[in-house]
Amino acid sequence: MPLMKSWVESANAPDCPFPLNNLPYGVFSAEGSEPRCGVAIGEMILDVTLLEEDGVIAPGESPVFDVPFWNDFMELGPEAWAEFRDTLIAMLGADAAPAARAAAEKALVPAAAAEMHMPFVVSEYTDFYAGRNHAFNVGTMFRGPENALPPNWLHIPIGYNGRASSVVVSGTAFHRPWGQIKAPDEGAPRFAPCKRFDIELEMGAIVGQPSRGPITVAEADAAIFGYVLLNDWSARDIQAWEYQPLGPFQSKATATTISPWIVTKAALEPFRTATPAREKELLPYLDEPGPMLYDIELEVTLRPEGGEETTITRTNYKEMYYSAAQQLAHHTTSGCPMNVGDLLGSGTISGPTKGSRGSLLELSWGGKEPVELTGGGTRSFIEDDDTLTLKGAARGDGYTIGFGDCVGKVLPALDDPYKR
Amino acid sequence: MPLMKSWVESANAPDCPFPLNNLPYGVFSAEGSEPRCGVAIGEMILDVTLLEEDGVIAPGESPVFDVPFWNDFMELGPEAWAEFRDTLIAMLGADAAPAARAAAEKALVPAAAAEMHMPFVVSEYTDFYAGRNHAFNVGTMFRGPENALPPNWLHIPIGYNGRASSVVVSGTAFHRPWGQIKAPDEGAPRFAPCKRFDIELEMGAIVGQPSRGPITVAEADAAIFGYVLLNDWSARDIQAWEYQPLGPFQSKATATTISPWIVTKAALEPFRTATPAREKELLPYLDEPGPMLYDIELEVTLRPEGGEETTITRTNYKEMYYSAAQQLAHHTTSGCPMNVGDLLGSGTISGPTKGSRGSLLELSWGGKEPVELTGGGTRSFIEDDDTLTLKGAARGDGYTIGFGDCVGKVLPALDDPYKR
Numbered sequence: 001m002p003l004m005k006s007w008v009e010s011a012n013a014p015d016c017p018f019p020l021n022n023l024p025y026g027v028f029s030a031e032g033s034e035p036r037c038g039v040a041i042g043e044m045i046l047d048v049t050l051l052e053e054d055g056v057i058a059p060g061e062s063p064v065f066d067v068p069f070w071n072d073f074m075e076l077g078p079e080a081w082a083e084f085r086d087t088l089i090a091m092l093g094a095d096a097a098p099a100a101r102a103a104a105e106k107a108l109v110p111a112a113a114a115e116m117h118m119p120f121v122v123s124e125y126t127d128f129y130a131g132r133n134h135a136f137n138v139g140t141m142f143r144g145p146e147n148a149l150p151p152n153w154l155h156i157p158i159g160y161n162g163r164a165s166s167v168v169v170s171g172t173a174f175h176r177p178w179g180q181i182k183a184p185d186e187g188a189p190r191f192a193p194c195k196r197f198d199i200e201l202e203m204g205a206i207v208g209q210p211s212r213g214p215i216t217v218a219e220a221d222a223a224i225f226g227y228v229l230l231n232d233w234s235a236r237d238i239q240a241w242e243y244q245p246l247g248p249f250q251s252k253a254t255a256t257t258i259s260p261w262i263v264t265k266a267a268l269e270p271f272r273t274a275t276p277a278r279e280k281e282l283l284p285y286l287d288e289p290g291p292m293l294y295d296i297e298l299e300v301t302l303r304p305e306g307g308e309e310t311t312i313t314r315t316n317y318k319e320m321y322y323s324a325a326q327q328l329a330h331h332t333t334s335g336c337p338m339n340v341g342d343l344l345g346s347g348t349i350s351g352p353t354k355g356s357r358g359s360l361l362e363l364s365w366g367g368k369e370p371v372e373l374t375g376g377g378t379r380s381f382i383e384d385d386d387t388l389t390l391k392g393a394a395r396g397d398g399y400t401i402g403f404g405d406c407v408g409k410v411l412p413a414l415d416d417p418y419k420r
Numbered sequence: 421m422p423l424m425k426s427w428v429e430s431a432n433a434p435d436c437p438f439p440l441n442n443l444p445y446g447v448f449s450a451e452g453s454e455p456r457c458g459v460a461i462g463e464m465i466l467d468v469t470l471l472e473e474d475g476v477i478a479p480g481e482s483p484v485f486d487v488p489f490w491n492d493f494m495e496l497g498p499e500a501w502a503e504f505r506d507t508l509i510a511m512l513g514a515d516a517a518p519a520a521r522a523a524a525e526k527a528l529v530p531a532a533a534a535e536m537h538m539p540f541v542v543s544e545y546t547d548f549y550a551g552r553n554h555a556f557n558v559g560t561m562f563r564g565p566e567n568a569l570p571p572n573w574l575h576i577p578i579g580y581n582g583r584a585s586s587v588v589v590s591g592t593a594f595h596r597p598w599g600q601i602k603a604p605d606e607g608a609p610r611f612a613p614c615k616r617f618d619i620e621l622e623m624g625a626i627v628g629q630p631s632r633g634p635i636t637v638a639e640a641d642a643a644i645f646g647y648v649l650l651n652d653w654s655a656r657d658i659q660a661w662e663y664q665p666l667g668p669f670q671s672k673a674t675a676t677t678i679s680p681w682i683v684t685k686a687a688l689e690p691f692r693t694a695t696p697a698r699e700k701e702l703l704p705y706l707d708e709p710g711p712m713l714y715d716i717e718l719e720v721t722l723r724p725e726g727g728e729e730t731t732i733t734r735t736n737y738k739e740m741y742y743s744a745a746q747q748l749a750h751h752t753t754s755g756c757p758m759n760v761g762d763l764l765g766s767g768t769i770s771g772p773t774k775g776s777r778g779s780l781l782e783l784s785w786g787g788k789e790p791v792e793l794t795g796g797g798t799r800s801f802i803e804d805d806d807t808l809t810l811k812g813a814a815r816g817d818g819y820t821i822g823f824g825d826c827v828g829k830v831l832p833a834l835d836d837p838y839k840r
Contacts, residue, residue, distance in 0.1 A: 188700075245570055247665070334674045336583055
């Protein structure tokens with residue numbers, strides 16, 4: 001599919017992340033307004049809350065944009081999602097009817113003047129461990145290459161429940177966490193600030209339709225509303241001491257940053273690609289009826305306070321072994337009720353080469369091979385006031401689909417919270 | 421504290437679970453009404469939604485009982501909780517003023533005619549592993565008695581995030597789950613109905629006040645609104661295959677049953693008791709400023725379809741090694757945001773003797789020593805159409821504090837959900 005042209009000229013540049021082909025959904029405020037629903041187009045945001053108020057659009061029988069999140073819209077279901085996208089394309093396309101264009105022009109706000117907010121209410125958050133290279137790298141560090149993959153790994157998209165309250169929108173700074181830590185050579189644990197704070201480069205899939213029993217991979221794919229970039233910040237020293245036998249807990253609960261724009265499944269359709277060849281045959285309930293991954297280029301940059309930005313890794317979402325649709329299908333096998341707004345983290349996306357690993361734990365091989373920074377200095381793990389940025393782009397024929405940067409700055413730990 | 425007398429005569433019987441000393445909070449419907457907030461007193465339920473509508477009570481500046489859950493009331497905070505309890509005691513006490521009594525009389529509904537609903541909206545659900553005997557029993561079965569307790573167990577109240585959408589109110593029947601299962605002697609996993617379906621006898625603590633950074637055990641205790649009985653249904657065969665390395669997932673996601681009535685911290689105050697002696701000194705952030713457990717007698721019964729009820733275990737909440745306040749304090753160490761309606765499962769409560777174990781896995785020692793049933797037959801794990809009931813009681817001086825039974829019936833597995 002080629003670039004679809006818009007009368008919003010900035011949307012037609014080949015490297016613009018928000019062409020008419022994209023139309024991602026977010027929540028913004030501008031000039032002191034309350035947060036409201038918007039659609040990115042070029043360098044502008046279309047205020048759909050205003051358009052709904054004015055009766056120009058009406059995706060549902062009752063208002064869905066009178067709240068600062070996209071959950072009510074998601075509840076309308078796939079047919080309404082497709083219809084609304086068609087409406088937007090008709091309004092913003094180069095050959096828009098004059099009346100539609102005039103209405104849209106009144107609802108455009110410059111993105112540069114807007115502050116972005118959480119685009120949806122996270123109902124529950126599940127994080128997976130579905131990247132083959134990541135699982136192999138981490139397993140090798142802890143158990144050696146022969147026993148790197150757990151015995152269930154090639155059969156189950158392994159996941160665990162995360163903490164929905166930890167999810168924040170890009171741009172949210174937070175403090176380095178404290179926690180209970182015991183190094184292998186220490187006799188007893190200490191309560192101390194995390195020293196091995198890390199990123200995990202992931203994609204997040206957003207569940208847009210509920211289910212109440214087991215669903216197939218095809219049904220799961222149909223229930224997914226869209227995708228965001230996701231940084232699953234991880235406190236490795238806290239994780240190492242706490243995670244046996246029931247999994248990560250406080251090591252993953254400080255923050256989980258997502259990009260500000262939900263890129264819809266419709267926008268990503270031209271970029272579908274198959275999961276890699278299966279190393280072991282999967283049980284039939286995980287069969288994919290078609291390509292379920294997406295070709296999305298990903299990178300992470302690190303910028304020290306006042307310093308230069310270094311790209312520390314470049315990889316691609318198609319490196320995953322399991323797709324989000326497979327993960328969601330597996331999630332429902334027990335009868336687990338899934339709800340609109342559930343967020344599924346893909347798991348860390350590492351490529352096969354050293355420069356394509358999705359965490360500092362892997363990039364610095366547990367701290368043994370620190371990463372060189374462009375402006376001088378090295379990093380094994382995140383230092384105070386470092387800014388980490390995830391970027392994603394699907395490259396089409398003369399256009400780019402972007403997500404908006406997924407940015408987080410790690411402030412120094414606060415004083416001991418229990419010294420009062 | 422002795423029995424506080426009520427003019428609702430049924431509340432004054434020594435074995436009545438709902439005397440004036442208790443006043444637990446639930447959500448009920450009767451005679452076709454929409455679900456509404458109520459308080460149990462003797463054999464009656466006081467309809468506080470009606471009383472608020474009529475202006476008889478006004479716990480908040482705006483209505484809090486116009487919704488069928490107690491979350492809005494919880495948000496008012498501890499002072500409002502105490503004031504409202506005083507108001508109820510004044511209305512329902514034997515020496516109530518005639519006008520107050522007359523107003524209450526008009527709002528009483530027989531409990532026998534009521535259907536109970538979820539008493540609150542579960543924001544997020546965390547399950548702990550904080551019972552010393554349970555952890556030792558399970559560890560012994562899997563790793564032998566020398567390595568039974570993981571190295572972190574005596575330092576951390578180990579917990580993992582559960583699935584809030586799985587939480588249902590007592591009386592909700594559900595089907596035996598399907599899942600991915602591989603026995604140690606099998607070469608590959610199968611997708612099959614769970615054969616080792618189990619209970620976990622727990623208490624649930626409900627977070628009634630939010631926090632946004634690390635809090636002390638005293639602050640955590642102050643933030644807890646009340647307690648329920650909780651059955652953390654567990655699919656042992658699914659769990660055994662899936663849980664390494666990131667913890668239980670689908671094995672715990674089918675259902676989590678809670679008792680219908682939230683027993684407030686105020687009602688349980690006379691039953692406070694200390695956690696057992698520490699086997700290893702805890703880090704100061706887990707220090708308890710006073711007794712944080714409660715003396716609550718617990719039991720579980722099993723009734724086969726059409727058969728007799730057998731009490732399969734008798735234990736006490738005071739068997740826990742960590743209190744809910746310690747668990748909540750630990751939960752906040754990373755800065756994890758906690759919200760009103762968060763539910764914390766205590767972990768399985770097993771006593772030191774064979775007849776006081778809190779799961780069938782322990783009671784039947786992994787199936788090797790099946791439990792004898794009163795009416796004949798045995799159980800290693802739950803069979804189709806078995807009804808499992810958790811009961812709890814704190815015994816005061818001439819009165820009893822009850823929670824209402826926590827009941828669940830396990831229906832046969834549905835046909836293969838992927839054969840269509």
